[in-house]
Amino acid sequence: MPVSKLGITPKLAGRLSLMGLNSVLDVLQHYPRRYHDRTVRAEIAELEIGQEATVFAEVRRIASRRSRQGRAIIDAAVYDGTSLLNVVFFNQAWRERQLPVGTEAAFFGKVEAYKGKRQLTNPVVDVLAKLGENTGTVVGVYPQSGKADVFTWQLRKIVATALEWVQANGGLADPLDGSIRRELKLMNREWSIEKVHRPADLDESRRARRRLRFEEFLRMQIGLVGRKRAIAEQQGIRHTVEGDLVSEFHAGLPFPLTGDQHRTIDEILADMASDAPMHRLLQGDVGSGKTVVAFTALLAAVQGGYQGALMAPTEVLAEQHYLSSSSLLAGLTVRSEGTLTGERPVTTRLLTNRTPASERRRLVVELEAGECDLIIGTHALLYGDAPIKRLGLVVIDEQHRFGVEQRALLRARGGDGAPVPDVLVMTATPIPRTAAFLIYGDLDKSELREMPPGRAPVTTEWIGPDPVARERAYQLIRDEVMAGRQAFVVCPLVEGSPRIEAKDATTEYERLAAEELSGLRLGLLHGQMKAPDKEAAMAGFRAGEIDVLVATTVIEVGVDVPNATVMIVDGAERFGLSQLHQLHGRVGRGGGSSWCFLFGDPTTPDGEARLQAMSDSTDGFLLAERDLEIRGAGEVFGEKQAGFGDLKLGRIPRDARYVEWARKVAEEILDDDPELARHTPLREEVEDLLGDDVEFLFKS
Numbered sequence: 001m002p003v004s005k006l007g008i009t010p011k012l013a014g015r016l017s018l019m020g021l022n023s024v025l026d027v028l029q030h031y032p033r034r035y036h037d038r039t040v041r042a043e044i045a046e047l048e049i050g051q052e053a054t055v056f057a058e059v060r061r062i063a064s065r066r067s068r069q070g071r072a073i074i075d076a077a078v079y080d081g082t083s084l085l086n087v088v089f090f091n092q093a094w095r096e097r098q099l100p101v102g103t104e105a106a107f108f109g110k111v112e113a114y115k116g117k118r119q120l121t122n123p124v125v126d127v128l129a130k131l132g133e134n135t136g137t138v139v140g141v142y143p144q145s146g147k148a149d150v151f152t153w154q155l156r157k158i159v160a161t162a163l164e165w166v167q168a169n170g171g172l173a174d175p176l177d178g179s180i181r182r183e184l185k186l187m188n189r190e191w192s193i194e195k196v197h198r199p200a201d202l203d204e205s206r207r208a209r210r211r212l213r214f215e216e217f218l219r220m221q222i223g224l225v226g227r228k229r230a231i232a233e234q235q236g237i238r239h240t241v242e243g244d245l246v247s248e249f250h251a252g253l254p255f256p257l258t259g260d261q262h263r264t265i266d267e268i269l270a271d272m273a274s275d276a277p278m279h280r281l282l283q284g285d286v287g288s289g290k291t292v293v294a295f296t297a298l299l300a301a302v303q304g305g306y307q308g309a310l311m312a313p314t315e316v317l318a319e320q321h322y323l324s325s326s327s328l329l330a331g332l333t334v335r336s337e338g339t340l341t342g343e344r345p346v347t348t349r350l351l352t353n354r355t356p357a358s359e360r361r362r363l364v365v366e367l368e369a370g371e372c373d374l375i376i377g378t379h380a381l382l383y384g385d386a387p388i389k390r391l392g393l394v395v396i397d398e399q400h401r402f403g404v405e406q407r408a409l410l411r412a413r414g415g416d417g418a419p420v421p422d423v424l425v426m427t428a429t430p431i432p433r434t435a436a437f438l439i440y441g442d443l444d445k446s447e448l449r450e451m452p453p454g455r456a457p458v459t460t461e462w463i464g465p466d467p468v469a470r471e472r473a474y475q476l477i478r479d480e481v482m483a484g485r486q487a488f489v490v491c492p493l494v495e496g497s498p499r500i501e502a503k504d505a506t507t508e509y510e511r512l513a514a515e516e517l518s519g520l521r522l523g524l525l526h527g528q529m530k531a532p533d534k535e536a537a538m539a540g541f542r543a544g545e546i547d548v549l550v551a552t553t554v555i556e557v558g559v560d561v562p563n564a565t566v567m568i569v570d571g572a573e574r575f576g577l578s579q580l581h582q583l584h585g586r587v588g589r590g591g592g593s594s595w596c597f598l599f600g601d602p603t604t605p606d607g608e609a610r611l612q613a614m615s616d617s618t619d620g621f622l623l624a625e626r627d628l629e630i631r632g633a634g635e636v637f638g639e640k641q642a643g644f645g646d647l648k649l650g651r652i653p654r655d656a657r658y659v660e661w662a663r664k665v666a667e668e669i670l671d672d673d674p675e676l677a678r679h680t681p682l683r684e685e686v687e688d689l690l691g692d693d694v695e696f697l698f699k700s
Contacts, residue, residue: 003027006161015150016158027162029648030155031196031212032140035205036106036126045082047111047118054108055080056128059099078107086119095125098151104128106141127153138199159197166193175682176215180665186211213649217662222676222686225666227442228279229674234420236277237392241269243303245346246296248332253292260450261289267446268297268424272393278422284448285619286428286585291324293448294395297424302334302346302373306392306421310376313398315352315531316538320560321397322350322376334373351377354531391418396425428582457618458588462572462598462611473597474516477566481520481547485565489550490583491526492571501552502528508570509550517548525551553579555586562590572600572614573607580614581623 001024003013021027042053057078065073072093077084087107089095099105109123126141142155166172174189181188187195192211199205250257257265264282271278284290298308312318325348336344349363349372366372370389375381425443463469477487489512491505505526513522523546525537534554540546542561549555549564553575567587572580580598588594598615602608613626650658669679676683 001025003158006158006165008158008161012150012154019150024162024165027158028166028193028197030142030159031209031648032205033143034141035199035202036128036139036141037202041080043082044078044080044085044118047085049111049113049118051111052109053111054106055085056104056106057085059101059103059105060084062096062099062101064093064096078105086114086117087123088114088119088121090122092122094149098127099125106139127151138201138205140197140199140205156197163194163197166190173681175679175685176218177679184214184661184665186214189215209649213655214658214662216647216650217655217658218665219682219685219689221659221662221666222669222682223690224442225663225670226686229670231279231420231442232276234277236275236422237272237301237306237419238275239269239272239300239306239392239422240304241273241300243300245299245303245332245334249296249299249329252331253328255452257292258289258448258450258452260284260448261293264293264446264448265296267444268293269300271444272297272300272422277420278393278424279443280424281443281445282424282426282448283445284426284428285451286582287451287589288428288448289452290426290428290448291321292328294397294424294426295325295328297422298374298393298395299329299332299346301392301422304392305370306390307367307370307372307388308374308393308395309381309388309391310374310395310397311381312376312378314554315354315378316534316554316559317397318350318352318376318378319535319538322348324560325374325376329374346373347371348374348376351375351380353378353380355380391421393422393424396423398427428585458584458594458596460584460596460598460614460618462600462615465601470597470599471516473566473568473595473599476595477517477548477568478520480565484563486541486544486546486561486563487548487566488555488564488568488583488586489548490555490567490569491550491552493553493574493579498527498552502526505550505552512548512550520547521545522547523549525549525554527552527554553583555583559586560589561586564589565592565594567596568599569596570599572598572611573602573604575610577610577613577623577626580610584614584618 003016003022003024003026004010005024006027008016016022016027019030021030036054036056041056042051044055044057047053047055055078057080060077060079062074062076065075067073071091074089074092074095076087076089076095076099078087079085085107105128106126107120107123108125109120112119112121126139128139140152140156140159142152142159172190172193176186176189180186187207187210189211192208194208195204196208196212199208268278268280268282271280282290282293284293294310298310301308310318310321312321329346329348332346333343334346335342347366349366351360351363355363355377363372363375367375367388375388461473463473480487489508491501491508493501505524509522509524512518513520523537523540525534525541529537537546537549538559541549541564544563564587567584569575569580569583575583584596587596598611600607600611602611609626613623617623617626652659669676669682673679676686
């Protein structure tokens with residue numbers, strides 16, 4: 001129901017649209033971000049210099065003037081019944097429109113002395129009432145947008161109208177049975193929506209938010225549990241997992257498998273041996289040996305006469321996997337009736353957007369004839385020219401970069417009527433347990449925490465703007481190159497600006513070649529380079545013809561150069577923790593000592609917390625938990641995952657117990673009513689959340 005039904009002007013409706021508030025439901029779910037309890041206030045007469053306080057007061061005088069530099073200065077005086085207080089705003093000319101005489105507002109800031117009077121400078125302001133509006137005892141303060149020019153007092157009025165509209169039109173359906181509400185001590189929805197906006201006291205707002213937070217997680221868990229069960233009911237492939245190919249592969253490895261690798265391989269092979277399609281997430285820290293586990297699973301499919309596909313998010317990573325397969329699978333053979341010996345080598349092919357047309361045509365023939373055992377590629381795999389005739393296993397690397405739809409597309413590459421292939425998704429970005437439960441709740445999970453022998457921890461140091469400390473890092477690069485080693489210099493991340501990022505990398509490459517690293521062989525790699533130039537730079541670095549690779553985050557995943565021992569990340573405060581962890585995993589891959597220097601001068605507490613966390617620990621799982629605490633789940637996984645837009649109140653990791661309650665309730669509901677035939681409101685809300693994917697979940 002559009003917001004125009006609430007009797008607001010088209011102009012205001014347009015401004016609300018800029019905030020994503022287009023329907024009555026959007027308005028009702030635009031919850032207060034905090035509350036002002038008007039029974040708890042600091043009186044102006046009692047304020048002391050240096051005190052931080054919130055005062056509730058009425059604007060008695062407001063005027064604007066200009067500084068000598070032409071900047072706007074707004075002077076106001078506010079009164080709370082005990083005394084007057086001066087308030088001044090610099091460079092905020094719009095405050096004069098926001099705070100006309102008679103406006104009641106909450107002002108938060110630090111009390112200063114100016115010309116013998118107490119003053120608040122640029123305080124945080126929440127307008128509570130306009131010209132005598134009744135504000136109640138507990139007042140909600142809404143997320144607002146200066147860009148949209150909509151203020152919290154306007155939002156409060158619009159929400160009040162929306163609540164009245166709902167009551168006049170039959171009220172709100174409740175998707176939760178009374179028995180579930182009683183068991184979990186949850187209030188009903190209509191009461192909760194009313195009280196989250198207009199509570200009589202803070203306890204009412206707490207109980208309302210508790211109910212609404214739970215139902216957000218429940219909708220997501222119904223979708224995830226439904227998807228997991230729908231996949232399990234499909235006809236999969238019963239693979240022959242006891243065969244010679246896997247044991248020969250393991251026998252030929254130059255190192256023993258870790259205990260974690262053995263356990264994870266057993267879990268995967270058990271899935272592959274069953275009738276139901278495998279749908280498993282393999283997460284492991286950088287260097288924990290996921291590649292060997294993935295190729296074990298692929299070979300288990302190949303030894304039974306099936307084909308395997310491995311999809312990576314970038315050409316660099318796809319080519320790295322292809323190079324790994326050439327060395328890891330050398331000497332392995334499969335049966336072939338059309339040869340003199342009755343066998344042929346395991347055949348691996350690469351498919352990316354750079355694959356020439358002639359090679360693509362040959363690949364189509366091999367796929368149709370079943371002569372290509374493993375195909376490794378990028379998104380190009382999703383839209384290949386021919387079905388992969390006997391597709392038995394799909395491995396998707398760096399899962400967080402692919403959506404559910406892409407997973408389904410690749411699964412369908414076996415062609416019409418083909419059995420559903422098994423799916424193994426991998427990530428080197430460790431996912432905190434609760435977040436994995438929330439985002440990847442449709443997947444079974446395996447973890448690799450044990451590092452293979454010979455992987456020494458990377459010494460990580462945060463270096464601020466101190467030129468002496470930075471020179472020490474450059475000296476270490478020079479020393480390591482003299483000893484026959486190599487290094488990376490990663491240039492600052494420029495959000496959404498790959499061209500500027502490329503320019504920065506080029507500028508830094510030229511500067512380092514002329515200054516700190518003059519005399520060394522430098523290479524340049526960034527995403528704006530032509531594909532042959534990128535490959536030439538990587539090939540030169542792998543071959544040891546380049547001492548120092550100056551690069552952007554194109555090297556974040558998939559670059560495996562064991563001889564690289566030092567990395568400098570410039571502008572490190574601009575990167576997320578998971579990115580920094582991925583980057584520092586590019587060094588120390590050949591055993592021995594290695595170092596990662598984070599050049600950063602953060603201006604925010606979050607930036608400092610990230611760099612401090614990187615300095616304190618190299619445990620990717622620990623860092624993932626810390627990243628979640630610092631940034632929240634909505635940003636940790638990069639591209640938006642289905643359902644995250646539904647989290648208005650829920651926060652991870654704070655609400656871990658809500659996720660677990662919701663999972664349990666979702667399973668109980670679907671056990672009793674698999675197609676939600678008796679839970680129509682809940683089904684409709686899950687459909688609204690998941691869109692087209694719902695047909696796959698609820699087949700009735």
